[in-house]
Amino acid sequence: MSHYKTTLADEAATQALGKRLALHLRAGFSIYLHGDLGAGKTALARALLHAAGHQGHVKSPTYNLVEIYQVQLQGQDVKIMHFDLYRMTSPEEFLEAGFREEFNERTVCIIEWPEKAAGILPPADLHIFLRIAGHGREVELQALSDKGNECLAKLNFAPNL
Numbered sequence: 001m002s003h004y005k006t007t008l009a010d011e012a013a014t015q016a017l018g019k020r021l022a023l024h025l026r027a028g029f030s031i032y033l034h035g036d037l038g039a040g041k042t043a044l045a046r047a048l049l050h051a052a053g054h055q056g057h058v059k060s061p062t063y064n065l066v067e068i069y070q071v072q073l074q075g076q077d078v079k080i081m082h083f084d085l086y087r088m089t090s091p092e093e094f095l096e097a098g099f100r101e102e103f104n105e106r107t108v109c110i111i112e113w114p115e116k117a118a119g120i121l122p123p124a125d126l127h128i129f130l131r132i133a134g135h136g137r138e139v140e141l142q143a144l145s146d147k148g149n150e151c152l153a154k155l156n157f158a159p160n161l
Contacts (some may be wrong), residue, residue, distance in 0.1 A: 001148050008137040014040050018047025024154045025052065027078045028105040029147055030122065032114040032138065035130035040137050041112045044128065045082050048110070052080065058112065060084060073108070080108045085116035094120050126151060 008014050023033070033041040046058040053071040058097075065087070069080045081102050089095065094117040103109055103122045114121055123146035131138040143149040 002016035002152050003140060003142040004155070005138070005140045006150060007133060008040070008139050010136055011040075011043060014137060015047040017043045019051040020155050021151070022073075024046045024151045025073055025108055026037050026147070027073065027076060027108060028123045029126075029151070030109040030111070031105060031126045031128060032121070032124040033110065033112045033128050033130070034114070037128040038134065039132055041086070041130060044130065045110050045112070049080060049082065054080075058082075066099065078108055079106065080110065083109065083111045085111065085113040088113075088116045091117045091120040093117075124148070
């Protein structure tokens with residue numbers, strides 16, 4: 001497992017990270033976003049989705065549990081599923097909703113609050129931990145698969161993004 005830690009000085013740095021991630025995503029990839037309320041999970045997902053080519057508004061899926069986006073990644077049509085599991089009361093809700101079937105080689109899954117479906121979710125390729133630090137954020141990225149390691153290696157981190 002490889003990992004990287006840095007500080008995101010402001011929202012522009014969070015957007016830069018989202019843009020870099022989008023460049024290296026491919027179908028079949030899953031990202032789990034961890035952090036307290038207000039840590040920047042949705043802001044990071046929004047930046048990633050816009051950089052992946054989504055032109056419209058990206059809203060938080062807090063009430064719907066999921067928002068679906070069609071984009072082109074590396075010349076391929078890909079569905080991105082943006083989950084927010086904050087309002088789930090049990091991991092079984094994830095299964096009952098049929099969401100597990102979306103984890104496949106045609107879809108990118110971005111999950112906020114993955115701990116709400118602990119034991120039910122398939123393993124992530126990349127875990128991203130965001131923590132409030134003054135006016136910015138501390139971020140740690142942990143790759144947990146070959147795809148995750150490949151993505152992390154390609155990010156070519158610059159100081160403070």
